Amino acid sequence: MKIDVAKGFRQGILMLIPLIIGYLTNHFSTGLLIATGTLAHIYVFGGPAQSKLRVVFFSTVGLSIAMMLGSLTVNQPILFGILLLVITIIPHYIFSSLNIVGPSSIFFIVAFSLPTNLPFAPEDALYRGMAMFAGGLLATLMVIIVILFSKESAEMKAVKSDYNIIKQLIYNFDDPKAFAKASQFAVSAFRNSDNQLITSSTFKSKASPEFQRLLLLHNTAQGIHSELLELNEKQIRPLPKEIKQMADFVIKMVFSEGNIKTQWTQKVEIDSQYQNLVDNIFKVDAIINADNERVEHEVNVRMPVYGHRMLSNLTLDSFVFRNILKYAIIMGISIFIALMFDFDKAYWIPLSTHTVLVGATTLHSFERAGARCIGTIIGVLVLSLILLTTPPILVAIILLAASAAITEMFVGANYSFAVIFITIQVILLNGLASNHLSIVIALPRITDVIVGIVIAVVCLLFIGRKTASSMLPGSLADVARNEAVLFHYLFSSNKYSSIKQDKRELLNLSVKLNNMIQIYNNANGELFSNKSEIQYYYPSIYALEELSFMFNRALNNEQRYHINDEKMGQYLLVFENIAKHFERGTNIQIQNLPELPQYINIRTSLTNIQSNCMNAR
Structure with missing residues (x-):
């Protein structure tokens, strides 16, 4: 990803406006809450207009709820810890299931934990949540303005x-x-x-x-x-x-x-x-x-079924679900240690653990651990030097907005550099909330971050070390069987097509394919996996992807040819042989398939997979 100067500038402005207004009107705590609510803007990356608005709205709702729950439970450590775990798991699962890029649960943790720096006032929970929501609406307005002024959709x-x-x-x-x-x-x-x-867009605009x-x-x-x-x-x-x-x-x-x-x-x-x-x-x-x-009106546009996609991942066969289980266990350990040993700002420990765990692979997580550690130390030292001069509130406000802007500019391009400013941003946010800007709020964070990183690294070495590589063969078998079902649905002489069934078949295959690709990518990044064995699967994964593409094309072709039961049986046998090979490691013999009218490449892809399996080991 490139340095996103425009988005960084927008985030800086979004943080600065409510902080300045709150400061000038003597309602600084409200301005701070509204500024925190604008962090919903961070979760908006590329994509269609409707998708951007969806993400910023639900992020706003989530951040507001996190603030209210944190305000209500901040004086009850056990309940606070349980809810903190829930607040981290739910957004992380949603973003993982829907392949939404971004900081995942980071700012939900920040929003939930911010009340630890505010006066204990459960009666203000709703007010604080509404202030956060107002900040989210400000972020939504910014997204709408950007959409309206975009040169092209x-x-x-x-x-x-x-x-x-x-x-x-x-x-x-x-x-x-x-x-x-x-x-x-x-x-x-x-x-x-x-x-x-x-x-993209609404149903009305789709028409x-x-x-x-x-x-x-x-x-x-x-x-x-x-x-x-x-x-x-x-x-x-x-x-x-x-x-x-x-x-x-x-x-x-x-x-x-x-x-x-x-x-x-x-x-x-x-x-x-x-x-x-x-x-x-x-x-x-x-x-x-x-x-x-x-222009032909394709009224049967395939609408995304987000709920179905998330439900489909709630199974042990899903790599997303297994990753969430691992994530939940490690985050639970981190939260327990932070609260049990009564660390001053306990949330910094799970926050640091989380930033390591959101790495795409185990190796990537270890890289993030190093970046987080070095970036935090530099960030704390820089901020400590600034705080030694006892800066006035207005300077701290400008510094907070600037650090938020720089974070957004660089987080996608250079995480190690961005961590310096993430550290400055979060420490300043909490310092302003507690009305206590001194070196005392900065230096102890180094210890918190190191503890959080150590927890993440040690747990990753022992929990699910080879989860992806052990799941990979089974995921290929699942895709092969799912494609066999879709092949029969498309080309059988006993036609039974329907729009509803079309959507269901495509969605099921899409979920299986995404699962397979995620597992392969993660298996390649596991610390103890056999890389040469993992690489063996790649040609078959590509061929299965290509089959999916051809099936998608065939589904849009109402004039496609159909084949008799004998030919269908030959194709289905090959699909099952391939699935059994991946699942059980059985030997496979190349079966000669009859030609498939219009879609010769389907036959070729199946032959290629059989050849790959023959040359396996």
Whole structure:
């Protein structure tokens, strides 16, 4: 990720405004709470407008509830500790299940623990929560302003990204190795674009001609990729130069966002084997030049089912769920130690433990542990030098806003550097809340952070050391069986399709695929896993992803061919053989599959997986 100067500047302004107003009106504690509520803005990263608003709103609600619960229980250590654990687990699980990037539970912990620096006043819990909510609304207003002044929507960016990929695929097609590499990237990139589009906007805007046009362009880009895959499997190359010229023409039209209305007028004379590809390229031209009334209304847009996705991960087969269990155990230990030994600012220990645990892999977590330790020490020393000068409140306010801004600028690009300012930000926030700005609030934090880091590192060495690598074979078997079900659903002569069933089948496969990819990435980052054994699975994982892409294309094709029961049985047998190989390590013999009309690449992918399994060990 790059340094995000704009977002950092916005966060600094959001923190500064309520703090300055509160200071000037003698309502500083309220201004501080509102400023803390603006931290909801931190959770807004890329994505469609509706997705951004959803994230900032629910983050606002969560931070407000955390503040109220903290205010009510701050004088009851056992209940406070239990609720702190709940406050950390729930946001972490939601962000993990929905693949939302960001700081996870960090600022929920800060919001819940802030009352330890405020006067004990449970009667003010609702007022404090509402002040936090007001800050969240301020953050929401900032997000809305950014959306309104954005040059182009996230949906348009997703479609442009699709056609950038198409250009790479077409220009690399004549080189089989280069095309294979580009195609490998394209599968995951199209899936990301698909997620951008299906999570965007409201249902009303999904029915608009503008959105329908973008959706059609996205589907057509996938169609072009699908046709290129078919030509590649038949080893039909090189591509005629006319096709490259046509592709350049329509890609330029897509990037002009409809401002170029000229149509392709040159006569195209090519071999019939390229006709399907040419038809798909011409379709882009037709979609862009069509009137709104002529744009096909795809009313059955696949709506994301967030609740279903989160429920689907509540199983021991889910890597997200197993990670949450490990996270809950380690955070529970951290909170218990912090409260049992009566540390002064006990929440700093679980806060430090959490920042280590949100690493993508075990190795990444250890890197974060080092960064957190070094960054905290530097941050504390810098702040201690500043506090030695006894700065006035106004200077502390400006310093807090500046540290929040710098944190946001660098947190995605350089975590080690950002930790320095995260430390300054949180210590100042708590110092201002307690009205006690001195070196005494800074130096003890070094001990707290080191204790939290040691707890995280020691626990990671003993808890779930090889969880991902042990789960990986089973996750591949699950995906293979799920794809067998979808294959039968798509191509069986006994058709039983329905829109509701389409959504269910795609969602189930999507959850399984995400689980498999997460497990693979984490297995690669485990400290004690056999890396060469893990790498063996990668070609099969890619082939399973490619199958998913082809099934998605087939689902959108109502004119797809169906196969008889005999051919269906041969394909289902191969799927089950593959699943059994991954699950039990059984030997596999390559089965010759009959051709599948329209989708030769499905047959090729299955053959490739069988070959990978044969050459396994």
